[in-house]
Amino acid sequence: MLRLASRLLACAILALPAPSWAASDTGDACGAPEEFTTTGAPLGQLATAIAAGGPVAVLAVGSATTVGSVSSATGLPTSAMPGATFPWHMTRALEAALPGVKFALTVRGGRGMTAEEMLPLLDAALKEQHYPLVLWQTGTVEAARGLRPDGMLDVLHTGAERVRDAGGDLVLIDPQFSRFLRANTDLDPYEGVLQQVATMPGVVMFHRFDLMRAWANDGRIDLEHTQKADRDKALDDLNECLGKALARFVLSGADVQKK
Amino acid sequence: MQLIRSNRNRDLRVDFFRGLALWWIYTDHIPGDVLGDYSLRNFAMCDATEIFVLLAGFGAGLAYGLEMDRQGYLYAAADALRRAWTLYIAHIFLFVVYTAQVAYSATALDRIFYLEETRLDVLAEAPYRALLEALLLRFQPSLLNILPLYVVLLLMFAAALPLLRRPALLFAISLAGYAVVRFTGVNLPAWTGEGWYFNPLAWQLLFMIGAILAYAPPKMPRPHWPFDLLAVLVLLSGIIVIWVIDIHPPILALMPAPVIRFIITEDKTGLHPFRLLSILSLAWLTVRLVPFDAAWVRTRLAAPLVLIGQNSLSVFCSGIFFGFLARLGLEADESVGMQVAVNLLGALAMVAVGGLAAWYRSKGRTPASRPSVSLPAVARTDTG
Numbered sequence: 204m205l206r207l208a209s210r211l212l213a214c215a216i217l218a219l220p221a222p223s224w225a226a227s228d229t230g231d232a233c234g235a236p237e238e239f240t241t242t243g244a245p246l247g248q249l250a251t252a253i254a255a256g257g258p259v260a261v262l263a264v265g266s267a268t269t270v271g272s273v274s275s276a277t278g279l280p281t282s283a284m285p286g287a288t289f290p291w292h293m294t295r296a297l298e299a300a301l302p303g304v305k306f307a308l309t310v311r312g313g314r315g316m317t318a319e320e321m322l323p324l325l326d327a328a329l330k331e332q333h334y335p336l337v338l339w340q341t342g343t344v345e346a347a348r349g350l351r352p353d354g355m356l357d358v359l360h361t362g363a364e365r366v367r368d369a370g371g372d373l374v375l376i377d378p379q380f381s382r383f384l385r386a387n388t389d390l391d392p393y394e395g396v397l398q399q400v401a402t403m404p405g406v407v408m409f410h411r412f413d414l415m416r417a418w419a420n421d422g423r424i425d426l427e428h429t430q431k432a433d434r435d436k437a438l439d440d441l442n443e444c445l446g447k448a449l450a451r452f453v454l455s456g457a458d459v460q461k462k
Numbered sequence: 463m464q465l466i467r468s469n470r471n472r473d474l475r476v477d478f479f480r481g482l483a484l485w486w487i488y489t490d491h492i493p494g495d496v497l498g499d500y501s502l503r504n505f506a507m508c509d510a511t512e513i514f515v516l517l518a519g520f521g522a523g524l525a526y527g528l529e530m531d532r533q534g535y536l537y538a539a540a541d542a543l544r545r546a547w548t549l550y551i552a553h554i555f556l557f558v559v560y561t562a563q564v565a566y567s568a569t570a571l572d573r574i575f576y577l578e579e580t581r582l583d584v585l586a587e588a589p590y591r592a593l594l595e596a597l598l599l600r601f602q603p604s605l606l607n608i609l610p611l612y613v614v615l616l617l618m619f620a621a622a623l624p625l626l627r628r629p630a631l632l633f634a635i636s637l638a639g640y641a642v643v644r645f646t647g648v649n650l651p652a653w654t655g656e657g658w659y660f661n662p663l664a665w666q667l668l669f670m671i672g673a674i675l676a677y678a679p680p681k682m683p684r685p686h687w688p689f690d691l692l693a694v695l696v697l698l699s700g701i702i703v704i705w706v707i708d709i710h711p712p713i714l715a716l717m718p719a720p721v722i723r724f725i726i727t728e729d730k731t732g733l734h735p736f737r738l739l740s741i742l743s744l745a746w747l748t749v750r751l752v753p754f755d756a757a758w759v760r761t762r763l764a765a766p767l768v769l770i771g772q773n774s775l776s777v778f779c780s781g782i783f784f785g786f787l788a789r790l791g792l793e794a795d796e797s798v799g800m801q802v803a804v805n806l807l808g809a810l811a812m813v814a815v816g817g818l819a820a821w822y823r824s825k826g827r828t829p830a831s832r833p834s835v836s837l838p839a840v841a842r843t844d845t846g
Contacts, residue, residue: 347581347604349659351647353727382493383579383789387604395707395726427493428793431572 232451233444234423239414240448242407246372246456252335253457258305259297262328262371263290264321265340267314268379283442285310290338292446293453300450309334317344318358325362329369336453337366340376340411342393346384352392359400366405373406374453380415382427409452411445418444465820466768474759474768475752480517481771481816486510488781488808491605494792496801507700507728511608512741514774515665518612519672522619527626527677535624542620546613549775553609556779557596560606561585563786571790580604584654595653602652605782607659614650614662615669622670629678632670640667643732657731664733668741682749690750693743700740703728766813773819780815784808 232240252259263269271285283289294306311324318341328334339362345355359375366373375397378384394412401408419425424444429437468474487510489497503509522542530538561582568576577583580603585592595601599610625632642648643664649657674680683689703725706713728734758764770777788804 347579348654348656349729349731350656351727351729351732353723353729354647356723356727381579386491386493386495386498387579389730391704391707392726392728395728398707399722399726426575428796434572 232447233418233440234421235414235444235448235451236417239410239417240451241455242452244401244404244407244456246336246374246407246453247405248335248370248372249453250457253301253304256304257301258307259336260332260334261290261294261306261308261336261338262325262334263308263310263312263338263340264325264328265290265310265312265338265376266316266321266344268343269338269340269376270310270312270314272314283438287439287442289442289445289449292443293338293449294446296447296450297454300454312340315344317341317348317350318355318362322358322362326365329365329371333369334366334371337371337373338376338449339366339373342390342397343378343384346378346388346390346393349388352396355393356396356399359396360403363400363403363406367403371405372453372456374449375401375406375408376449377408377410377412380412380419407452407456409449414445414448415441464824465817466765467772467820467824468760473754474764475748475754475756476517476520477768477771478759478764479513479748479771480521480774481767481769483510483513483517484770484774484777484781485767485809485812487514487608487778488785488812489805491782492785492788492792492804492808494796495788495805497805504704505701506697506740506744507703507734508737508740508744511660511730512668512733512737513744514608515611515615515668516672516741516745518615519619519669520676521672522616522669523626523673523676526619526623527673530623530626539620539623542616542623546616546620549609549613549616552775552779553599553606553613554597556609556782557603557606560603560782560786563783564603567786567790591653600651600653602659604659605785608778610658611660611662611665615666618662618666619669619673626673626677629674629680633674636667636670640664640733644735647732649731659731661732664731668733668738671742686750689746693746696739696743697747700736703736766809766816769820770812770816773816773823776819777812777816781808781812784811 249259268283269288269290271283271288288310290308290310294308297306298304309328311328312321318339321339321341325337325339329337339359341359342355344350345352363373377394377397378390384390390412397408400406415424418441419428424437424441426434426437426441486501486503489495490501490503490510492498501510502513526538526542529541560580564576564580564582565585568574577586582603584601592601599613602610622632622635625635640663643661647657648663649661650663652658707726725736728736730737752759759768785808788808791800791804794800
């Protein structure tokens with residue numbers, strides 16, 4: 204009943220004329236092709252939260268590239284430093300695009316974590332507060348270890364239902380582009396699983412692998428072909444660009460809802 | 463000097479396709495190698511690994527099966543164990559070489575992600591434990607997971623050897639084991655909590671099928687055409703699935719849920735039934751299209767692949783080493799010239815290693831030095 208009321212309220216708010224968010228300024232998202240920065244599926248919960256003026260709570264769950272990581276052996280960063288990963292850049296880009304709306308990011312997960320290991324963290328976070336937007340980055344660890352894709356499918360299904368029941372939209376994010384991963388693991392089933400879960404209502408998929416491959420082919424950002432001296436800068440650029448592209452992506456989903 | 467071993471009884475098709483699988487394993491595992499986009503895995507729901515295991519089983523069935531007939535079970539089983547030991551030593555040696563190569567490159571080039579990707583990073587975190595786990599085969603860096611599989615498959619095969627004479631029973635037991643794995647997911651334990659990358663309890667089925675086909679070849683069922691059709695259908699549906707998942711994922715949403723589940727949860731670890739059907743279909747069509755005495759397998763053009771197929775262990779091990787060098791090359795220089803160089807040099811190096819191994823073996827095989835060779839060449843040499 205409460206949910207119905209909130210839906211009605213949302214519809215009422217969304218019916219009001221408002222500027223198009225997708226057209227809002229998220230920069231050029233580093234030349235990301237439009238196919239990667241738009242979603243045809245609506246992100247209704249996010250739209251409602253933005254329309255309500257924020258602050259919008261965002262939960263990001265993932266492995267190393269989401270939480271940031273430093274090699275315990277060498278002390279060198281193996282992905283961006285904690286606090287500088289792409290979800291942080293996304294919230295910054297969203298705030299820049301929507302002046303006056305605050306976004307509060309919570310990050311959960313850890314290096315080397317599977318979706319199955321993240322599920323309890325997701326559950327715990329959802330119990331603590333309401334997140335209109337949840338990012339879930341996964342698949343890399345499963346592919347690298349050759350874990351069974353059907354197990355991952357069930358876990359993501361469960362997680363997606365929990366997010367939905369808690370009144371949130373879910374953005375699934377696939378592994379980052381890596382020639383090594385492509386050559387040495389069987390990625391297709393895990394990509395297939397993510398795509399399949401993304402057909403559920405309120406769930407969309409951000410194609411990070413393909414977007415990063417496009418950037419690598421353009422010669423814009425290519426971690427595997429970056430020399431030692433430029434590595435830190437390339438990592439920063441990558442995370443900032445991913446954040447901007449992701450901001451544009453979720454705004455397009457929120458925008459679809461309005462029409 | 464004759465480097466390629468051949469006689470009237472030897473099935474050179476096996477050597478050729480094993481060589482092809484080895485070459486694909488080389489190109490497939492080099493990140494950024496364009497040839498990796500055109501190998502079997504891009505067109506079928508199986509890849510070089512399936513070919514390799516099926517033909518390894520075939521070789522084992524032939525060699526140790528015939529040996530059992532001549533010398534008895536105990537001798538043949540002991541010989542299979544000796545072979546497993548050789549593979550184990552080769553694996554441990556390769557582990558040391560590969561670790562040194564990757565770790566040195568990672569630190570010299572400041573590319574720490576090499577260690578993460580190959581899963582060698584735990585070596586720095588728990589070095590003492592890691593060595594033990596590597597010896598126990600419970601710690602397998604990426605790429606170094608095929609030989610441990612082969613070792614365990616040979617151990618299982620040594621135990622199952624007498625059952626080769628009752629192929630139907632062997633097949634039934636093997637299939638039952640596979641079914642248990644598919645339903646329960648049971649796997650050999652690995653250090654980091656999850657099971658082996660290639661689950662031997664599942665992959666044994668493909669190996670045993672190969673062994674049975676070699677030792678007790680069943681009559682090809684007649685008429686042939688229903689099987690031809692079935693094989694073509696399996697392979698075609700594989701191509702469609704790859705096309706859908708890779709290129710047109712929205713089509714997935716239109717399929718019934720159980721079908722989607724079956725095709726997208728295709729796992730390599732437990733040898734998904736789709737993968738098994740694909741390799742068996744390929745094998746059927748190959749046998750139908752390439753007769754035993756096909757002339758082209760004996761031509762100069764096919765000779766390099768036949769040669770590396772006949773010396774697979776040396777070629778496989780050195781291929782891992784060359785492959786990492788190729789990766790370093792491609793990361794330093796993305797040009798077409800470098801692509802040509804790494805693929806050409808890699809292929810030449812594999813042929814050279816194969817040639818060297820063949821030459822050494824032929825020297826050691828002269829009647830003067832080994833008078834006890836009583837088995838036909840076909841039996842002695844197919845163990846890879």
